[in-house]
Amino acid sequence: MPQPALASEPSTTVPGAVHRTVDVPGGRIHLLEQGTGPLVLLIHGFPETSYSWRHQLPALAAAGYRAVAVDVRGYGRSFVPGPVEAYRMTALVGDSVGVVHALGEETAAVVGHDWGSSIAANCALLRPDMFTAVGLLSVPYAPWNPMRPTDAFARIGGSEEFYVSYFQRPGRAEAEIDPDVRGWLAGFYTSLSGGTTPPPGTDSPFFVPEGAQMRDRFTRGALPGWLTEADLDVYGAEFERTGLTGALNRYRNVDRDWEDLAAWDGARLTSPALFIGGALDSSTTWMADVIAAHSTTLPGLVSSHILEGCGHWIQQERAAEVNDLLTKWLHTARP
Incomplete structure (x- = not known):
């Protein structure tokens, strides 16, 4: 049976939205909510929070939707399990199911960015009865394949270490980040933004030489235009705390996910779908073949868009365009 959401309070960072914390199996999920109508669940990526959807919440509410942006477990005000394996993909899909039920709904459109895109895709894959439309931002849909992910990432790195491999050992990346969380976030956000991303042919922060750190290759200088000092304060305060x-x-769960989801080898997503990528985003350029395969792997694709001059933080960098694309797609996919 649906569980009632706990008492809400106005958001001080996203005007018009309210904070809520809802119970899901195993813990509690914090969310920002705005509007009434069909439910649209918004799932952020790394290293973000529900705040990354601050531009979409009012736009979707104005378009007639109940827009809900969650803090994924381990982030923001949501619960923080201790075991590494508690962050496997099936658990995150379970959290999304729990949120829909806790809000008293039976179905939702789900939209994700970065890791949130992968979570959204798996929500639609594992529970198509509940997640009836899926929007993917920055990271395209790639079906399960026979290569173990950590083996694939090791090959990508070559003589250097690919960042996903660098993140694998608990405590290693934390030792780089913890002394200056806000500064690390600023460098990471800037390095993946359109206009401030390192030009082609230069050393990328996604590849770490032996004995170095990711931050050694971050772009230095002014913040990108989409990120104000106040925005960075919000993110910095959350991650300083958590x-x-x-x-x-x-x-650290990519191999567990690979094992858990092996039964979906080659599975296609048939729900009405949307993809939006940034032309300057490595997720777009490295995965061009994956995007090209969407005609086969994503047969429900309604529309696909590559935004010129845009980097990775797509819904924040190009809020107006993304809002327009989202609302047009939702009116078709979830009228």
Whole structure:
């Protein structure tokens, strides 16, 4: 039976939205909510929080939807399990199911960015009865394949270490980040933004030489235009409080996910779908073949868009365009 949401309070960072904390099996999930109508569940990526959807919440509410942005477990005000394996994909899908039930709903459109895109895709894959439409931002849908992920990432790195491999050992990335969380976030956000991302042919922060750190290759200088000092304060305060171990544990489950989801080898997503990528985002350029395969792997694809000049933080960098694309797609996929 649906569980009632706990008491809400107005958000001080996203005007018009309210904070709620709802019970899901195993813990509690914090969310921001705005509007009434069909439910649209918004799932952030790394290293973000529900705040990353601050531009979408009012736009979707104005378009006639109940927009709900969650803090994924391990982030923000949501619960922070201790075991690494508690962050496997099936658990995150379970949290999303729990949120829908806790809000008294039976179905939802689900939209995700970065790791949230993968969570959203798996929500639609594992529970198509509940998640009836799926929007994927920055990271395209790639079906399960026979290669173990950590083996694939080791090959990508070559003589250097790919960042996903770098994140695998608990405590290693934390030792780099913890002394200056806000500064690390600023460098990471800037390095993946359109206009401030390192130009092609230069050393990438996604590859770590032996004995170095990711931050050694971050872009230095002014913040990108989409990120104000106040925005960075919000993110910095959240991660100063929680640390990034919960967020990093998502990466430490890629092999568990591969084992858990083996039964879905080659599975296609048939729900009405949307993909939006940034032309300057490595997730787009490295996965161009995956995007090209969407005609086969994502047969329910309604529309696909690559935004010129845009980096990784797509719904924050190009809020107006993303809002327009989301609402047009939702009116088709979830009228």
